[in-house]
Amino acid sequence: MSFLDKAVIISPNDNVAVALQNIQKGELLKMNNSSIKMVEDVPVKHKISLHFFCKGDIIYMYGVPVGEVIVPIPPGGRLTTVNVKHLAAEYKIGNPEYDVIPPDVGHLENKYFHGYYRGDGQVGTRNFWLFIPMVFCQNRNLQVLKEAFDTELGYKKENPIKQQIKELIGDSNGSSSIPKYRKIFENIDGIKFLSHEGGCGGTREDAQMLVNLLAGYINNPNVAGATVLSLGCQHAQVSMLQEVLKDKYICKKPVLYFEQQQYASEKEMLRDIVNDTFKKLKEANKIKRNPAPLSKLSIGLECGGSDGFSGITANPLIGNVSDKIGALGGKGILSEFPELCGVEQDIINRCETRETAEKFINLMEAYNTRAKEVGSGFDMNPSPGNIKDGLITDAIKSAGAATKGGRAAVTDVLDYTEYAVKPGLNLLCTPGNDVESTTGLCGSGANLILFSTGLGTPTGNPICPVLKISSNSALPKKITDIIDFDAGRIISEGASLEDLSEELLELIVEVASGTKKTCADILGQDDFIPWKRGVSL
Known part of the structure; x- marks a missing residue:
């Protein structure tokens, strides 16, 4: 990059500069051995013409074409959506030689972070347990579980808005209603709940894409295991998720599945979810950070x-x-x-x-x-x-x-x-x-x-x-x-x-x-x- 007094030219092939500060009309923009008189105000971060541009001329930044001039622009003028339109460079498939100049990383070879090793060799920067709904019908159950797990396991955060509202209604001495519990599982960074609006009602492509995405989240190294909630009749079936986890990944993590239509009541399903998940949380809590x-x-x-x-x-x-x-x-x-x-x-x-x-x-x-x-x-x-x-x-x-x-x-x-x-x-x-x-x-x-x-x-x-x-x-x-x-x-x-x-x-x-x-x-x-x-x- 070439820094001018008040602007910068990013690449030697560029024919515009970027204003590093607000530049006023009439000011001189110094460029090496010459200067350009500004013909209009140019706000900081906007682009300045370095030449006279005729209609049809090409604007270059970062050494590549980035726009076509549609209204003539004098030197020292500002590029806008009125005088420039989008233009992308043409391309063709080829496999030319590309010389990679690797950075010097010798001083980083013995540097490490402390993370969570997984059975497939990945290392997480966090240790989360996931709750995943296969379909939006389970979002309410998800919210019930979130409130219970976050509060009772010590992950719920104070809500400052509650205190503000108490003060507005005249209860200035009222304290937050959120109890302060100690964190029960020291090695689990949190319980996370992925509510969404998909899983049914859209295209089969949408359902498969959602399943693939959820499988990727389960496989992510930041996840210790997952609890999956399903209704039963939706497009995004549990069997589809199990198939992706089996075929695409070496998933050695615990994954629990619960389908509401297999239960006599919602209460029974939630009871099983809590009991089974709590047992797996105890196991996940045994995982510790290592270099x-x-x-x-x-x-x-x-x-x-x-x-x-x-x-x-x-x-x-x-x-x-x-x-x-x-x-x-x-x-x-x-x-x-x-x-x-x-x-x-x-x-x-x-x-x-x-x-x-x-x-x-x-x-x-x-x-x-x-x-x-x-x-x-x-x-x-x-x-x-x-x-x-x-x-x-x-x-x-x-x-x-x-x-x-x-x-x-x-x-x-x-x-x-x-x-x-x-x-x-x-x-x-x-x-x-x-x-x-x-x-x-x-x-x-x-x-x-x-x-x-x-x-x-x-x-x-x-x-x-x-x-x-x-x-x-x-x-x-x-x-x-x-x-x-x-x-x-x-x-x-x-x-x-x-x-x-x-x-x-x-x-x-x-x-x-x-x-x-x-x-x-x-x-x-x-x-x-x-x-x-x-x-x-």
């Missing part, structure tokens, strides 16, 4: 609420960490296929095999086609918040989002709910929707997620710690309870990417070892939304 190398980390790579700095600070930082984890033998899982639109050729070039590249393109094209069939498309991916903060085309957003994948070779491409097994960088087909994507990452085996944000989002996950990384230094000061790490210091303090990478790795070890909670964990942000294909971007 594990960083190669046992499977890191989900996610962004949400992105801004004009995301592709300059937080995303490249995540990519740097992913490269290091991959070089050690761990896994990085890059999701959000709509946000790889425009960088397909770079991804193709980085795929280790032609088959991997073809699978990537086939998934991308099939997804985009289905989205267009319902009146959308990848070009509609940027949200109003993205556009307001300078991400005016999907290709601009994608070029910055893709940097979360670092520069390592792509070892595997996964369709939604496929499980990551190969070390190195894996691509996972998910939507850009934050929660649907993080839900998918955990279903594919992530035991920790690095999540960049520029605008702020509380997104978390029931079983996987989500570590929120801010792209700018203003955000953690503005919203104090959702950000875990400030990558904006690359701009605000001139901090080096390498130094912040090492600092972030230290935090990752603390979170993975359970000695530090993420902000999402503290807030109890257990977000779980299965994806219905082709509809969501």
Whole structure:
């Protein structure tokens, strides 16, 4: 990157710059031995034209095409949705030589976190017990069980809103109604409940996809075992889940199944669920943390609420960490296929095999086609918040989002709910929707997620710690309870990417070892939304 006095040019091939602060009309933007006079105000994070652009000219950022000019733009002008439209670079399948320059990780080879070893060799960063409904009909039973288990086993959190309401109705001396119990099972990090609205009434494809996702959650290394609730007549049958667990995974975990239509009453089923689950919780509590190398980390790579700095600070930082984890033998899982639109050729070039590249393109094209069939498309991916903060085309957003994948070779491409097994960088087909994507990452085996944000989002996950990384230094000061790490210091303090990478790795070890909670964990942000294909971007 080339830093100017008030802006930055990301790649030598770029013909626009990114404003690092608000720049006023009439100011001079210094560029090496020359300068550009600003012809209009350009807000921080927005893009500045470095040349005169005619209609039809191509805008380059990150060294790739990201837009086409539709209204002439003078030097020192601001790029907007009025004068630029989305344009993605063309691509073709090939298998050119791609030189991977591995990062220096010698100092990390003997570094470890403390995790939970599973029978199949995976290592969890948490030790959770899962309650899973096969169908939405069981959500009420799930809520009854959640209230009982969380309260009586010491996992329920204080609700500050209750105290506030007491004060508003005049009971200022009233204390919280939630009893404070000690935690009964010291080695179980929590009991988690995956309520959802699926399992029946949709397509058979939806049912099978849900079953595959739930199986991935059971197999996730952060899970010790699961209790499965079924009605009995729904599309997503228990037998389907058992088949996936048997055929796809070496699942040695205890999984308990309960079908309501086999019981005379709901009360009888709940009684059996509690008795049988409690016995298995005693066994799960015997599992303790032990040292594990960083190669046992499977890191989900996610962004949400992105801004004009995301592709300059937080995303490249995540990519740097992913490269290091991959070089050690761990896994990085890059999701959000709509946000790889425009960088397909770079991804193709980085795929280790032609088959991997073809699978990537086939998934991308099939997804985009289905989205267009319902009146959308990848070009509609940027949200109003993205556009307001300078991400005016999907290709601009994608070029910055893709940097979360670092520069390592792509070892595997996964369709939604496929499980990551190969070390190195894996691509996972998910939507850009934050929660649907993080839900998918955990279903594919992530035991920790690095999540960049520029605008702020509380997104978390029931079983996987989500570590929120801010792209700018203003955000953690503005919203104090959702950000875990400030990558904006690359701009605000001139901090080096390498130094912040090492600092972030230290935090990752603390979170993975359970000695530090993420902000999402503290807030109890257990977000779980299965994806219905082709509809969501």
